[in-house]
Each structure stands twice: as structure tokens, then as C-alpha cells.
Amino acid sequence: MAGFRLPPNSRIRKGLTHRATPGAGEVRAVRIYRFDPTSGQNPRLDTFELDVKGCGPMVLDALIHIKAAVDSSLTFRRSCREGICGSCAMNINGVNRLACTTAMQDLSGAIRIYPLPHMSVVKDLVPDLTDFYAQYASVKPWLQARTPAPPDRERLQSKEEQERIDRPAACILCACCSTACPSYWWNSDRFLGPAALLAAYRWIVDSRDEATGERLDELQDPFRLYRCHTIMNCTDACPKDLNPAKAIAEIKKLLVERQC
Amino acid sequence: MPQRPLSPHLSVYKFKYTLATSILNRAAGLVLSLGLPALVYWLMAVASGTSAYTRASALLSLGVFKLLYLGQLAAFCYHLVAGVRHLIWDTGRGLERAQAQRSAWVVAGVSIVLMVLLGYWAFLAGARLS
Numbered sequence: 001m002a003g004f005r006l007p008p009n010s011r012i013r014k015g016l017t018h019r020a021t022p023g024a025g026e027v028r029a030v031r032i033y034r035f036d037p038t039s040g041q042n043p044r045l046d047t048f049e050l051d052v053k054g055c056g057p058m059v060l061d062a063l064i065h066i067k068a069a070v071d072s073s074l075t076f077r078r079s080c081r082e083g084i085c086g087s088c089a090m091n092i093n094g095v096n097r098l099a100c101t102t103a104m105q106d107l108s109g110a111i112r113i114y115p116l117p118h119m120s121v122v123k124d125l126v127p128d129l130t131d132f133y134a135q136y137a138s139v140k141p142w143l144q145a146r147t148p149a150p151p152d153r154e155r156l157q158s159k160e161e162q163e164r165i166d167r168p169a170a171c172i173l174c175a176c177c178s179t180a181c182p183s184y185w186w187n188s189d190r191f192l193g194p195a196a197l198l199a200a201y202r203w204i205v206d207s208r209d210e211a212t213g214e215r216l217d218e219l220q221d222p223f224r225l226y227r228c229h230t231i232m233n234c235t236d237a238c239p240k241d242l243n244p245a246k247a248i249a250e251i252k253k254l255l256v257e258r259q260c
Numbered sequence: 261m262p263q264r265p266l267s268p269h270l271s272v273y274k275f276k277y278t279l280a281t282s283i284l285n286r287a288a289g290l291v292l293s294l295g296l297p298a299l300v301y302w303l304m305a306v307a308s309g310t311s312a313y314t315r316a317s318a319l320l321s322l323g324v325f326k327l328l329y330l331g332q333l334a335a336f337c338y339h340l341v342a343g344v345r346h347l348i349w350d351t352g353r354g355l356e357r358a359q360a361q362r363s364a365w366v367v368a369g370v371s372i373v374l375m376v377l378l379g380y381w382a383f384l385a386g387a388r389l390s
Contacts, residue, residue, distance in 0.1 A: 004270055006265075006266055006268060006271070007265075007266055009263055009265055010265035010266040010267075010268075012268065033267070033268075035265055037264070042265065043265050091267075091272055091273070093274070094272060094273055094274030095273075095274050095276075112272070114267060114268055114272050115267040116267060117267055117268065117269035117272065117273055118266060118267060118269040119266070119267045120264040120265075120266060120267075121264055121265050121266070121267050122264065127267060128264065180273070182269075182270075182279070182282070185269050185270075229282065230346060230349050230350075230355075231278050231279065231282040232278040232282075232355075232357075232360050233273075233276075233278045233279065235355065235356075235357050235360070236276060236278050236357055236360075241357075243355060243356065243357075245355050245360075246352065246355035246356070249349060249350060249352050249355055250352055252350065253350075253351075253352055
């Protein structure tokens with residue numbers, strides 16, 4: 001259900017301020033959401049005065065710099081640092097994006113970093129993605145075919161057939177889209193969310209997949225699919241420029257068309 | 261283990277055109293359904309004969325109700341135009357990011373023009389006729 005206020009244990013306290021070292025060049029305030037599960041206290045918002053000249057250009061560079069030089073307890077996920085692993089997805093200045101592909105100079109004012117919205121927080125910027133992955137698994141994101149593959153070659157596709165899955169297959173499961181969606185915020189226990197639905201679409205339109213009917217059956221549900229009200233926050237947030245909103249609209253169309 | 265906190269959502273997410281058009285559409289729908297009792301009352305009066313209709317007309321012409329009609333008119337215009345945008349989306353068109361951004365402005369513009377035209381017709385031109 002929609003709960004617009006944060007529960008009492010989630011309200012954010014005033015945090016610590018880490019001043020820049022004297023003589024620092026260009027100083028920028030970076031405010032970061034902190035939660036320490038061992039403290040027994042509510043989350044807080046810490047301010048780090050960052051010498052921008054002293055670290056790389058991206059938000060992820062700032063986080064790594066702060067962890068290395070100021071506060072080693074700062075916790076966040078990161079891996080590839082080039083926008084392909086999806087680990088460093090977080091809410092930066094109000095929008096979900098990847099810290100590694102977001103340049104600090106493109107952000108105005110103080111840099112504000114929160115974990116992905118409306119998620120259970122494990123520590124600092126690390127949300128619990130268990131349900132998100134379970135939703136992805138529930139759409140059976142693999143090829144289902146009854147007819148055996150040709151013995152001498154792969155299951156071939158035409159260029160057009162490949163192009164249909166080209167964009168949706170580029171999803172890195174960073175969760176920027178799903179956690180940007182208000183419908184997902186209020187109904188994440190029953191609505192699959194844009195990321196899982198984009199994956200479902202990718203397999204529904206795959207010319208080699210033979211479980212299209214079953215896949216559509218699974219989605220014909222007031223919550224799993226139809227909680228999408230085309231708010232468009234998903235497409236607006238996607239750091240890979242994919243279009244979950246369009247994929248969901250296409251699934252809805254397919255469900256109508258098969259009744260005709 | 262202590263209970264994990266819920267990360268902030270509405271309070272931190274940027275209020276962009278996506279959220280604005282969506283929440284406005286919902287608010288407009290809510291306003292329209294709140295205005296329904298007045299419409300139902302008027303229709304019942306029409307069906308109940310001359311004396312009931314005269315009484316209803318006198319009541320519904322009060323200044324307070326004029327304010328209600330203004331709200332209804334604004335909500336109707338926005339809800340109508342935003343609804344057409346949703347219809348177009350449901351055909352699978354106009355869902356690219358740039359298109360959705362543009363259509364948000366188109367919806368705002370067209371619904372304001374419609375509000376002005378309908379408002380002029382209902383409150384000024386119509387009043388002169390009666």
C-alpha cells in the first residue's frame with residue numbers, strides 16, 4: 001500500500017560534517033545517506049566537503065575518494081566503473097543513475113546521494129535487491145523451446161528479428177527504472193516493475209522462443225503488469241537509454257491483440 | 261538484527277514532467293468525481309419536474325457553486341487532454357523519452373487553451389445569452 005511518509009525507523013537524522021582540509025582547491029559539498037545496521041540508530045545524512053581537484057570526474061570517483069581518504073566505513077556497490085555492471089545505481093540529485101557514468105560537473109549545487117528509493121537498506125548506499133532479482137527470475141529469462149535446435153547450426157534469426165530484442169537485451173539490471181517507479185514503490189510486492197517486464201518483453205518477442213503464450217498468461221494480471229500507469233519515470237531514468245515503458249505498452253497490446 | 265530502514269522515495273525524487281503529469285491527472289480525476297454529486301442532483305431535479313428544477317437552478321446558481329464549476333472545468337480540460345495522451349501511448353506510439361517530454365508540454369498548452377475557451381463560453385458568453 002502507498003505509504004507516503006517514511007516509517008519511524010527510517011527518518012533521516014542530521015549527520016556528521018567532514019570539513020575539507022585547509023588549502024583544498026575547489027570544494028564541493030557531497031551529502032551522503034548513511035545507515036549503520038550495528039548502531040541501532042536511524043539513518044543520517046553526512047556532509048563531506050570534497051576537494052574536486054583531488055579526485056576523478058565521476059560521482060563514483062568521489063565516493064571511492066571519500067572511502068579511501070576520509071571515512072573508510074562508507075559502503076556502496078561498484079565494480080566495472082564504465083556503466084556495464086549496474087552495481088553503482090543510486091539516487092543522485094533526485095534521479096536514479098549510475099554513479100560511474102554521472103559526471104560531477106553535470107550536477108548543480110551540492111551533490112546529494114541516497115540509496116535507490118523505497119528499498120530496504122542493508123547499509124549506507126546498499127539496498128536489498130533480493131525481491132528485485134526474484135521478480136526477474138519469475139519471468140523465466142531464458143529461451144524456452146520445444147522443437148530441438150538444428151543439429152548442424154544455431155537457431156538463426158533474421159536481422160529484423162534480432163533488432164527487436166537488441167535494445168531490451170541490453171538491460172544491465174541496475175534497478176534504476178524499477179526503483180524510480182511510484183507504482184513499484186507502492187506495490188513492489190505484487191507489481192513486477194519495469195525491469196522485470198522489460199526482460200519479459202525481450203523473451204516474448206524473441207523469434208526463437210516458443211513459450212510466448214505461457215509468458216503472456218503469466219502477465220495477464222491486474223498487479224503484475226497492469227499496475228503500470230505509464231508514468232514514464234522508468235524510461236526517463238534508464239542509464240542505458242532503454243525503454244521499459246514502451247516494452248510494457250507493447251505487452252499490453254499483445255494481450256489485447258490475442259483476444260481478437 | 262534491527263529492522264532495516266526504508267530508503268527515502270517521494271521526499272528525494274526529483275519532481276520531473278513524468279511525475280507532474282501523472283499526479284495532475286490523478287488529482288483532476290479526483291476533482292471530477294467530487295463534482296459528480298452536484299451533477300447528479302441537477303439531473304435528478306431535471307427529471308423531477310418544474311418546481312424541483314427551479315429550486316435546483318436557484319441553488320446551483322449561487323456564487324459558491326460557480327467556484328466549483330471553475331474547478332470542474334479546469335479538471336475536465338486537463339483530464340481530457342492527458343487522457344488522449346494516454347490513449348496514444350496505449351497504441352505504442354510517443355513513448356520515447358524526448359517524445360514524452362514534448363507531449364507533456366503539449367498537454368499543458370492544449371489544456372490551458374481549452375480551459376480559457378470553455379471558461380469564456382461558460383462564464384462570459386453563456387451568461388450574456390441567459
